[in-house]
Amino acid sequence: MSLPKATTVEVRLPSRMGYEKVAMGTAAAMAKLIGFPEDRIEDLKTALAEACINAIEHGNRGNEKLSVGVVLSAGPDQLEVKVIDDGTGMKTQPARPDIDRKMHGEEDPRGMGMFLIHALVDEAEWVAGVDGKSSYVRLVIRLDKEA
Amino acid sequence: MQSETKSHVDQLTSPAGHPVTVLRFEGDIASTSKDAVLGTYQALPKNDAKLIMLDFTKVDYINSSGIALVIQLLIEAANAGQKVSAFGLSAHFNKVFTMVGITKYANLFPTQPEAMAAL
Numbered sequence: 001m002s003l004p005k006a007t008t009v010e011v012r013l014p015s016r017m018g019y020e021k022v023a024m025g026t027a028a029a030m031a032k033l034i035g036f037p038e039d040r041i042e043d044l045k046t047a048l049a050e051a052c053i054n055a056i057e058h059g060n061r062g063n064e065k066l067s068v069g070v071v072l073s074a075g076p077d078q079l080e081v082k083v084i085d086d087g088t089g090m091k092t093q094p095a096r097p098d099i100d101r102k103m104h105g106e107e108d109p110r111g112m113g114m115f116l117i118h119a120l121v122d123e124a125e126w127v128a129g130v131d132g133k134s135s136y137v138r139l140v141i142r143l144d145k146e147a
Numbered sequence: 148m149q150s151e152t153k154s155h156v157d158q159l160t161s162p163a164g165h166p167v168t169v170l171r172f173e174g175d176i177a178s179t180s181k182d183a184v185l186g187t188y189q190a191l192p193k194n195d196a197k198l199i200m201l202d203f204t205k206v207d208y209i210n211s212s213g214i215a216l217v218i219q220l221l222i223e224a225a226n227a228g229q230k231v232s233a234f235g236l237s238a239h240f241n242k243v244f245t246m247v248g249i250t251k252y253a254n255l256f257p258t259q260p261e262a263m264a265a266l
Contacts (some may be wrong), residue, residue: 018202020210053210098248099249099251099252100251109222111211112215115247116243116247129244
């Protein structure tokens with residue numbers, strides 16, 4: 001089975017930690033159908049997990065009445081993923097994490113999610129929603145990254 | 148939804164005859180894993196455990212909150228004068244640990260025998 005052009009799959013997750021794994025599984029299945037190699041599928045899973053966790057924790061502030069939307073759009077050689085929450089969006093990008101500063105107590109040990117997203121996919125952009133709602137992060141991972 | 152993190156401790160002896168404490172993890176390592184990761188580490192007798200190994204062989208999923216717990220463990224180990232190494236990470240999480248700089252403070256090995264041989 002292969003995907004026709006511009007196939008879209010949508011998933012709605014409860015704002016509850018752990019449900020990011022549902023999005024990971026769905027994205028991995030789509031990426032496999034497109035023909036992504038295993039290492040790129042693992043990159044996608046981790047980046048998407050971090051985007052969903054941010055949406056649950058920061059966008060929806062853990063409010064279980066709100067859901068996180070995940071829209072996966074497959075093209076012939078790429079997968080685009082939008083992770084949508086009810087937050088106001090990112091105002092500023094956090095600084096790149098510094099392991100030495102973390103080890104010396106000068107920086108919080110947490111705060112690596114955004115760094116991992118940027119590092120593992122080909123494109124990542126954060127878009128603030130109108131009226132302070134429906135903000136999203138858009139990720140693109142391409143099949144030919146190693147080419 | 149997240150798989151509960153299980154952990155247990157094994158005591159081994161290095162090829163040079165030094166005691167090695169191995170923390171073996173199983174399941175997901177995420178924000179809910181604090182007791183399994185830090186709690187297990189903090190319960191170790193600090194004077195006896197100078198060589199620590201972290202076994203990730205049975206761990207499938209680690210997110211940024213889980214990585215932060217590993218870094219907290221490394222901070223406490225450094226303050227206690229302990230040497231930490233890790234083994235059993237998948238190729239992907241080996242790459243992720245390297246990306247975030249953990250390899251500056253803990254050596255990573257594919258398997259337990261390779262980690263033991265390096266002591």
